[in-house]
Amino acid sequence: MMQTPLERARAAHQDVRTPVALDQRVIAALRVPHRRGARFASWWVPAVTSPLVLLLWFVLRTPLTPIRPVIPALTDAGPAEVAEAPVVRESWSAAERLPEPQVNHVTLWGPGETGIQSLLDETVSYGVFSGVQVSLRSDFATIDKRSEQHVVMLAGHLDWNVRYLETAQLTIEVLGVIYEVTPGRFSLEVQPNQVQLDVQQGQVVVRTPRDPARTVVAGSQLASHAAVTPPARVRWTRAELERRLEAFSKAQQHEQAAVFIRSVVPQVSGALRESLLVDLAAIYGQYLHDWDRACATLSWATREFPAGALSEGIAHLRDRYRCP
Structure with missing residues (x-):
């Protein structure tokens, strides 16, 4: 037995609180004929945009030719030819020294x-x-x-x-x-x-x-x-140097200790010189936090003592201070 839409709506909502008047309004709205609106024709969008994109690509990939001014060549009889203006180039000599960089x-x-x-x-x-x-x-x-x-x-x-x-x-x-x-x-x-x-x-x-x-x-x-006799080198001993460096350390005079080591390094050689360079790098890095000078001192020690007794310690300090 065929049921009307209203009857089917009532049967579907018999267990809910939806009023019958609401079902009637819904059925009435469904029965109103729906007029389809004219759809906007979009077929012309790619037909217009594609040539514009190609034109823009062609303009961008073609280098612009600089415009050079032309000056007419004047003669007694008047302007006879059109001559191109000469291009003035700044002279530069390869022998000239460029400004030195101040990085290091x-x-x-x-x-x-x-x-x-x-x-x-x-x-x-x-x-x-x-x-x-x-x-x-x-x-x-x-x-x-x-x-x-x-x-x-x-x-x-x-x-x-x-x-x-x-x-x-x-x-x-x-x-x-x-x-x-x-x-x-x-x-x-x-x-x-x-x-x-x-x-x-x-x-x-x-x-x-x-x-x-x-x-x-x-x-x-x-x-x-030489107008004066060069001063004789002081005979430094390891015990004397350790005693002085220990005094600087107890007094927390790390900057003074670095100055003292720098003055002594030119006067010693061999294993004692290598040990002082490592001590100087450790003072720069551990106490003064001057990583650049610490790495520079370690680089110097590596170049002068590539296979020295403290090469392993030097490599450890370079890793610790993240030297390049």
Whole structure:
């Protein structure tokens, strides 16, 4: 027996609380004819966008040709031809020195500080004064800063780069020979009984107690005999060094201990020198937290003692300080 939609709705809702009036409204809404709206024709979207995408791709992949101005060539009879303007290129010489990078740069002394410093890494540029830098050309070098205008070079071979001076005069003393420097580049090498000067740029005035002053210009060299007898090396013993380092450690004077080791390193050799370099690296890393100097000292110890008795300890410290 066929049932009307209203009867079927009543049978479906006989166990619920839905009123019959609601079923009637739902049936009435279902009986209203539904008029389909005109669908928007989307077939033209790919037909229009595809050519635009291709055009944009073609424009982007084609390099733009720079527009060069043209100047008409004037003659007595008037403009006869159109000549292309000459392209002016900036001249540059491959022989010119580019500015030196300042990535590996260490300042030896702060403002107003003095004392002795030992240079151990030839890959580092060391700042002596503001505007004055040195780089190592030997195994090591030692400099004693006496004031803001005067330093004493005790040992080694150094390249000096004086970019500018903040004082009226800067002098470098080596074995009693005085060098008055100006902005420029030169090198100084301390030899057993003389000092070798090589000037690459600028000029240096050399003064000795027995000879008149001489001016050495760029491209010239000068060997000056020592005006004073080089000081004899102190005979350091391991027991004496351990006693002094222990005193620094008890007093918590770690910076002073590092300065003392740097002054002693140039005066010793062999196993004692290797031990001092490891102690210096440990002080930098463990107490002063100066990882760059610690790694530089360990690199120096590795280069000088590749198969030394402390090579395993050096490798352990390099891993601990994450040295490159």
